[in-house]
Amino acid sequence: MSVVEIEIGLREQRNTLDLQDIVESAAEFLEGASAREIIRWAAATFGDRLCLTSSMSDALLIDLVSRVKPGIDVLFIDTGYHFAETIGTRDAVQQVYDVNLINIQPSRTVEEQERDLGPRLFGRNPDLCCFLRKVEPLNRALEPYHAWISGIRRDEAVTRTDTKVVEWDAKRQMVKVNPIAAWSQEDVDNYISDNGVLINPLHYDNYPSIGCAPCTRQVLDGDDPRSGRWSGMGKTECGIHL
Numbered sequence: 477m478s479v480v481e482i483e484i485g486l487r488e489q490r491n492t493l494d495l496q497d498i499v500e501s502a503a504e505f506l507e508g509a510s511a512r513e514i515i516r517w518a519a520a521t522f523g524d525r526l527c528l529t530s531s532m533s534d535a536l537l538i539d540l541v542s543r544v545k546p547g548i549d550v551l552f553i554d555t556g557y558h559f560a561e562t563i564g565t566r567d568a569v570q571q572v573y574d575v576n577l578i579n580i581q582p583s584r585t586v587e588e589q590e591r592d593l594g595p596r597l598f599g600r601n602p603d604l605c606c607f608l609r610k611v612e613p614l615n616r617a618l619e620p621y622h623a624w625i626s627g628i629r630r631d632e633a634v635t636r637t638d639t640k641v642v643e644w645d646a647k648r649q650m651v652k653v654n655p656i657a658a659w660s661q662e663d664v665d666n667y668i669s670d671n672g673v674l675i676n677p678l679h680y681d682n683y684p685s686i687g688c689a690p691c692t693r694q695v696l697d698g699d700d701p702r703s704g705r706w707s708g709m710g711k712t713e714c715g716i717h718l
Contacts, residue, residue: 495622495644495651502642511540511655514641518623518653519545526653527551527578528625529614529716532558532565533686535674536667537627538573540655546574551617551624554579555609556586557598557688565676572674580617582609598690602706606714609688614716615648623651628717629659632685633702635713661701687714 498521506514518526527549528541541548552566570577582589589597589608598605618624630639645652656664668675678686682694684701695704702712 499642499644499651503640506641508658509641511659512544514653514655515541515544515625518625518642518655519548522621522623522651525620525622526625527618527621527623528627529553530569530627531686532562532569533676534668534679535565535569535573536664537625537656538569538575539671539673540667541625542573542575548575549621550575550577551580551614552577553610553613553617554581555688556582557609557690559676559678559686559689559692561676561678562686565674568674578617580613582613584608596690598688602691602709602711603715611715618648618650621650623653625653625655626717627656628654629664630657631660633712636717 502517502521506517509517526545528537529551530538532552538550550569554563554566566577566579569575584592593604594600597608624645628636628639630637639654639657641654641657643652643654667673676683676686682696683692683704684695685705686692687705691706691709693704693707695701706712
């Protein structure tokens with residue numbers, strides 16, 4: 477190993493330790509702060525090394541963040557299995573909001589995946605399908621950044637109840653910012669209504685949680701909003717947030 481390679485390795489290690497220190501202090505300091513205050517802190521701290529991700533279920537997070545940091549990079553994972561309504565929402569977001577939308581695609585097309593791994597992988601091995609079409613592409617797309625903003629909330633699932641507003645994403649060795657972690661569904665609905673936020677039209681057809689078309693079904697009134705995701709598969713998360 478050359479002296480230059482050693483120096484680069486030491487610099488990366490120092491950067492990682494610095495970021496972890498930032499997370500510990502920020503998580504405590506920003507707990508209880510408003511979503512806008514959390515986003516303002518993230519924008520000031522990370523600058524252009526900050527991005528946000530969106531599934532295009534709605535544009536709430538995009539609306540919030542673009543008001544604080546116009547032109548921010550928005551990563552959308554185009555899995556190849558999305559509803560037409562989701563792709564339409566993505567296209568509308570690009571026209572309406574002051575953001576730089578980046579369309580992320582898996583390394584294989586759907587056709588290539590079916591050729592190499594067989595048809596309907598989403599039904600036979602949904603964890604692998606999610607990894608190949610969501611997790612791996614996102615990991616690759618996040619490499620240039622120091623921090624990313626997500627829209628997950630504590631009340632969405634038991635797997636998310638301990639979500640902090642600022643966390644260390646150990647899997648990706650970067651900072652994860654969750655500005656609406658403490659919001660309720662009522663908070664979400666009120667913000668969308670008060671600010672005229674774009675929303676995926678599938679919400680009006682009993683799809684409260686929207687993922688890939690083969691793995692998402694309508695939800696009956698009174699059911700858990702996420703019960704339509706991977707129904708009958710014993711699966712509750714795609715792996716991005718775990």
